[in-house]
Amino acid sequence: MNSMYFTEEHQLFRKSLQDFLKKEVVPHIDKWEKTGTIERFIWKKFGDMGFFGINYPEAYGGMDLDLFYTVIFLEELQKINSGGFAAAMWAHAYLAMTHLNKEGSHDIKEKYLAPSITGDKIGCLCITEPFGGSDVAGMRTTAIKQGDRYVINGSKTFITNGIYSDYLIVAAKTDPDAGHNGMSIFVMDRDTPGISSTKLDKLGWRASDTGEIAFDNVTIPADQLMGEEGKGFPYIMQHFALERLIMGINAHARAEFALEYAVQYMSERTAFGRTIDKFQALRHKVADYYTEMEISKEFNYSVAHRLNKGEYVVKEATMSKLHATKMADEIIYGCLQFLGGYGYMEDYPLARMLRDSRLGPIGGGTSEILREIIAKMVIDKKDYKPST
Structure with missing residues (x-):
């Protein structure tokens, strides 16, 4: 463990989390992967252990x-080999809850953030739309104010926790003619009339409930607006830095897990009278893969360190996600190859890992969009500013 960033207290936290996951989560993973439903009891256990409240106010x-501590939380979740379970946990704790904490009023925090920390309520973040994808500013969902209420119409898709969550953080246009300046953020209860959801069938992340959500004349009180009206776009952009860094950290962690598994397998698998970790072609592949993973991990740690100090790291976090998710896909693909035919079997972990990893370059902004964001900052000298 890198002592530049991790103290003895961090190490104790990692060990307690590893023990918790091994005892409370791992025995259920295969069932949740098959059913696509994570049972409610585990959310409460996470809450009781304090895992959802790591970064939130006392x-x-x-x-x-x-x-x-969040870095450790993310890394260890990747090492139980269920990208869907991990996504459900971090989408609740760092997508939905981040907006509650940063933009929510005291009353909203009392009603939603506090029970989210204890695991009594589950949240989801609703930004992506069927026709929008990475084009956040082009969203079509509207929230029109009528007296002391807002009426929401539209749809969202690819929403993690989109089926079983208790509340939704929703981005919508309060001024449809104002472009990205007309966007606002709301919180609403799942059982609000007019909200419906459909579960999506995915290549990977099969334990998580990913949904498409429709809003049909959903009426909510005006006090469920979070932050200022019209400031939704900068709020979203500001939090994208954390989301992208999270996905970068997830990527280096699953690549490391894949390598550790593959190297152990290679030390036991024999061919032509010796273990396959003695073949130079494979040894040098492992050397290249470990080098790529370690470089990515160290970069991610440095970005986390800067974000922890309050720096605005939108460029670096975007680079983190772009590079790390590509790296993880390539390494996991290569590790599956090390296992030969066994790598293709569901009884071994690499098949699921390969499917789960493939979402990395898509979710939270596709790699193509991220390259354009980086190009704007590096070539066009665009200076993104945090929301004030």
Whole structure:
């Protein structure tokens, strides 16, 4: 463990999390992967252990710890080999709850953030639309104010926790003619009349409930607006830095897990009278893969360190996701090859890992979009600013 970033307390936290996951989560993973439903009891257990409150204020039940506890949380979730389970946990804790914490009023935090920390409520973040994808500013969902209420119409898709969550954080246009300046953020209960959802069938992340959500004249009180009206776009952009870094950290962690598994397998698998980790062609592949993974991990740690200090790391976090997710896909593909025919079998972990990893370059902004964002900053000298 890198002592530049991790203290003895971090190490103790990692060990307790590993023990918890091994005892409470791993025995259920195969069932959840098959059913596509994560049972509610595990959310409460995560809450009881304080895992959802790592970065949140003590006033609402959190622990207000530094970002490297989150790094550990993310890394260890990747090493139980269920990208869907991991996504359900971090989408709740760092997508939905981040908006509650940053934009929610005290009353909203009392009603939604506090029970989210204890695991009594599950949240989802609804930004992506069927016709929008990475084009956040082009969203069509509207929230029109009528007196002391807003009426929401539209749809969202690819929403993690989109079926079983208790509340939704929803981005919508409060001024449809104002482009990205007309967007706002709302929180609403799942059982609000007019909200319906459809479960999506995915290549990977099969344990998580990914949904398409429709809003048909959904009426909510005006006090369920979060932050200022019209500031939704900068709020979303500001939090994208954390989301992209999370996906970068996830990527280096699953690549590391794949390599550890493959190297162990190679030390036991024999061919032509010796273990296959003695063949130079395979040894040098492993050397290349470990080098790529370690470089990515160190970069991600440095970005996490800067974000923890309050720096605005949108460029670096975008680079993290772009590079790490590509790296993870290539390494996991290669590790599956090391296993030969066994790598293609569902009884071995690489088949699921390959499917789960493939979402990395798509979710949270496709690699193509990320390259354009980086190009704008590097070539066009565009200076993205945090929301004030």
